[in-house]
Amino acid sequence: MTELLNTLYVQTPGTSLHLDGDTVRVFHPDQTGRRLLPLVRIDHFVVFGGVNVTDDLILRCADDGRSISWLTGNGRFRARTVGPTTGNPLLRQAQHRVADSVEQRLQIAVAMVAGKIHNSRQVLLRTARDTSGHRQVALRASAELLAERLGLLGTAASANEVLGVEGIAARDYFAAMPYLLTESKEWKASGRNKRPPTDPLNCLLSFLYGMLRVAVQGALEQVGLDPYIGFLHGVRSGKPSLALDLMEEFRPLLADRLALTLLNRRELTRDDFEALPNGGYRLTDGGRKSVLGAWQQSRQRSWQHVQLGREVPGALLPLVQARLLARHLRGDLVAYQPWMVS
Amino acid sequence: MTDDSQADSGLREVPLSALEHYDYCHRQTALIHVEGVWSESAETVRGDLSHTAVDLPGIQRRRGLTVVRSLQVWSHVHGLRGICDVVEFEQGTATPVEYKVGRYLPGGPAELQLAGQALCLIEAGFAVPTGYVYSVAERRRHPVPITAELLDQVVRAAEAVRELIVTGTLPAARNDARCRKCSLREDCLPELTDGRRQAIPDLLTPRPLGQWRD
Ligand code: SF4
Secondary structure (H helix, E strand, C coil): CCCCCCEEEECCCCCEEEEECCEEEEECCCCCCCEEEEHHHCCEEEEECCCEECHHHHHHHHHHCCEEEEECCCCCEEEEECCCCCCCHHHHHHHHHHHHCHHHHHHHHHHHHHHHHHHHHHHHHHHHHCCCHHHHHHHHHHHHHHHHHHHHHCCCCCHHHHHHHHHHHHHHHHHCHHHHCCCCCCCCCCCCCCCCCCCHHHHHHHHHHHHHHHHHHHHHHHHCCCCCCCCCCCCCCCCCHHHHHHHHCCHHHHHHHHHHHHHHCCCCCHHHEEECCCCCEEECHHHHHHHHHHHHHHHHCEEEECCCCEEEEHHHHHHHHHHHHHHHHCCCCCCCCCCCCC | CCCCCECCCCCECEEHHHHHHHHHCHHHHHHHHCCCCCCHHHHHHHCHHHHCHHHCCEEEEECCEEEEEEEEEEECCCCEEEEEEEEEEECCEEEEEEEECCCCCCCCHHHHHHHHHHHHHHHCCCECCEEEEEECCCCEEEEEECCHHHHHHHHHHHHHHHHHHHHCCCCCCCCCHHHHHCCCHHHHCHHHHCCCCCCCCCCCCCCCCCCCCC
16 A cells, blocks of 8 residues: 555664654754654654664554664664564465475575676676776676576576575675776775675675665565575574575665765765774764665665566565565465566 | 454354455455455555544434444354444344445445345344445445345355465456556556466576666
């Protein structure tokens, strides 16, 4: 019905959120004036460290099926309230059965990684088109390498092997990062590293992946799928495998491309990151604010969805794909098709 | 909403509201009562006013007429359960009134729901010769004779819905004009789930750069 999926991100430490009738009152001691936002216009809350949410607001959101996610300043997921679980035991049962079936699991895992590789190649090819010289050569070569990895997927005999191909392809892709960054001298890019991220690009990617995870896990829960029973990433205690699975196809265009644009267009500067004594990097409060603004804006733009034959706003893509997955698991669709940009 | 309690007779109870959905689209019934999709959206749209005056339980008495709002009814024999917007009792006769936001559709799904309520009220010992569909849009009530035929139709629909719920079947989408007005459309994806074979795209062949803009 309401297909808006408006997420309210609250990141200023010291802010508190209160229930006030059918609105949420946003309060910060240093800011005068009150901000009132109608609850009906908000589907999710995402709050960062140092923000207080009163219990009556939490419970009201739970009643309405509106989720609240808590994240660290770096975008690491900490907790989430969703209210009573959405009631579709048959869908969950189907999900578990497919997770137990080597064949069906393999098919979905292949689709998800194929989607990711396709979309990663698109990022490489697009930048290659707009560039020249050694960078263009390098990017095209990386795209070619990814094309070969796609072929490897066809020979994978288990979801684990698919995950192996994904790992190789991810390494190839991140190796091309220096060529995707036009200001690569300033923004040293050294493959993917995350604990802690040791350069601003990785710091930014970690943060955006955190945002993506919240969106994807929320979509899975909304549709009634169990985020912890995955196909590609399998089942591991405490690991939201299905959320990680479904994130894969979105990472290149919804997160990576945005990170690259922000750095290449100098919408973020060195001052938006702080270097930590342990060699890690994190976003400053101001940097996080800029990134969240850009993220929110990028969620508004629409992307062509070939299978549906229409455009879908970025914010709704995870929900659409979660639904397609649910319909596949329930036997309505013969295959799960990843979202592939075209 | 999908409370799957069993009637005393051991039948799995069918909510009266499901009868109306069933008449509209079998898949819609299954999406709501088997898959548990939605919850609020379709219901709030359809019964917008059920949260206003009609939904407040209440009893009024005037000149031999007792009017009860939001009355729970059930049939053990047929395994039905539901809530009537309004029932008017006069001596041994009960007259259910079903409130609809839109215009009245003769022969439409609301009549089935009304007849389901009638079935429950008959089992409770009342005569139910007539029911009414009150159209909020038109601000008037339309009489619906509760015929044996209509009641038979309810029993058949209830059996069909029970079958869906018990077996967890998900019928193929209709993908016709009704889908355009259906509030479950986004969850149903009728263009893809109407049972026509879907082409599976080749996922392993590299594609050229697409048209997407930044
Ligand atoms: S979209 Fe069409 S097929 Fe699907 S539930 Fe609604 S009416 Fe039925």
